[in-house]
Amino acid sequence: MSANLLASDQLSNNGSDINLEADVLVIGGGPAGAWAAYNAAVQAVRVILVDKGYCGSSGATASGGTSVWYVANPDQRETAMASREALGGFLAERSWMERVLDRTHANLYELGNWGYPFPSEQQGQPYYRSLQQGAEYMRLMRKQIKKAGVQILDHSPALELLVDKEGAVAGAKGIRRQAGGRWIVRAKAVVIATGGCAFLSKALGCNVLTGDGYLMAAEAGAQMSGMEFSNAYALTPAFASVTKGAFYRWATFTYEDGTVIEGNTDVFR
Numbered sequence: 001m002s003a004n005l006l007a008s009d010q011l012s013n014n015g016s017d018i019n020l021e022a023d024v025l026v027i028g029g030g031p032a033g034a035w036a037a038y039n040a041a042v043q044a045v046r047v048i049l050v051d052k053g054y055c056g057s058s059g060a061t062a063s064g065g066t067s068v069w070y071v072a073n074p075d076q077r078e079t080a081m082a083s084r085e086a087l088g089g090f091l092a093e094r095s096w097m098e099r100v101l102d103r104t105h106a107n108l109y110e111l112g113n114w115g116y117p118f119p120s121e122q123q124g125q126p127y128y129r130s131l132q133q134g135a136e137y138m139r140l141m142r143k144q145i146k147k148a149g150v151q152i153l154d155h156s157p158a159l160e161l162l163v164d165k166e167g168a169v170a171g172a173k174g175i176r177r178q179a180g181g182r183w184i185v186r187a188k189a190v191v192i193a194t195g196g197c198a199f200l201s202k203a204l205g206c207n208v209l210t211g212d213g214y215l216m217a218a219e220a221g222a223q224m225s226g227m228e229f230s231n232a233y234a235l236t237p238a239f240a241s242v243t244k245g246a247f248y249r250w251a252t253f254t255y256e257d258g259t260v261i262e263g264n265t266d267v268f269r
């Protein structure tokens with residue numbers, strides 16, 4: 001693959017090739033892409049989302065679910081951030097932590113309003129830390145982004161980014177696996193949300209996660225950051241197909257000599 005100059009890249013528009021324009025092109029329709037598409041579309045801009053599989057059932061969340069870093073009480077934010085900072089060797093940036101907490105708070109309430117079936121806490125309040133019904137979550141996201149006006153191209157992997165004469169990313173192109181032919185989208189902004197690179201884990205939903213977005217971004221000159229922390233797989237029972245980490249909440253881990261490893265439940269605080 002290589003990045004093409006937009007000016008010299010004219011796809012024919014015959015057969016089942018399609019040639020589209022958008023304000024924002026989102027590549028990847030997992031939670032990151034779906035939320036990006038939703039937030040752009042509600043600003044009344046034209047948004048196209050392409051997914052390699054079927055947006056709503058493709059990727060690591062749709063087949064499993066996620067636990068969420070949600071801190072309900074503002075007084076507990078400081079403790080929560082300090083705990084994460086320590087876990088991360090004090091390499092995290094507070095401004096990003098705060099942004100994540102803010103967005104999570106807003107998005108979870110939105111999901112609740114849309115009808116996501118959060119489990120209940122003992123006092124009957126929704127338990128916002130759990131999005132473990134990944135299929136339900138992503139089905140709902142697909143419904144909402146369509147409602148917001150996003151055009152979805154399923155089974156349409158992006159193969160390369162388009163760049164203009166100045167080197168700025170100006171869209172992408174790819175293929176239509178079911179309809180046949182190719183697609184090209186020229187866009188003022190492109191969001192790459194193609195997930196991780198976990199296909200070798202063989203975990204459910206990870207077959208599509210072949211690191212395409214990282215490659216496309218690198219080809220367009222992007223600088224990567226924090227990649228040295230992105231190669232860890234979770235523990236899993238030998239017979240399981242999912243390496244999700246929910247069992248950390250209940251399990252006790254020990255060293256070979258039986259000494260308990262402290263702190264493994266901190267990730268859920």
Ligand SMILES: Cc1cc2nc3c(=O)[nH]c(=O)nc-3n(C[C@H](O)[C@H](O)[C@H](O)COP(=O)(O)OP(=O)(O)OC[C@H]3O[C@@H](n4cnc5c(N)ncnc54)[C@H](O)[C@@H]3O)c2cc1C
Pocket residue numbers: 027028029030031032033050051052053054055058059060061062065066067068156157158159193194195196198201203206208209210212213234243244245246
């Ligand atoms: C093995 C594993 C275990 C995990 N365990 C947990 C856990 O216990 N708790 C927790 O909170 N989180 C967990 N996660 C993390 C969570 O699943 C991910 O953070 C989340 O799914 C990431 O969302 P995303 O939208 O970035 O990517 P994904 O949900 O993976 O979605 C990526 C999307 O991009 C599409 N795509 C890929 N390439 C292309 C392309 N070239 N063109 C178009 N579309 C493309 C895919 O089809 C997919 O739909 C785990 C992840 C993995 C891989």
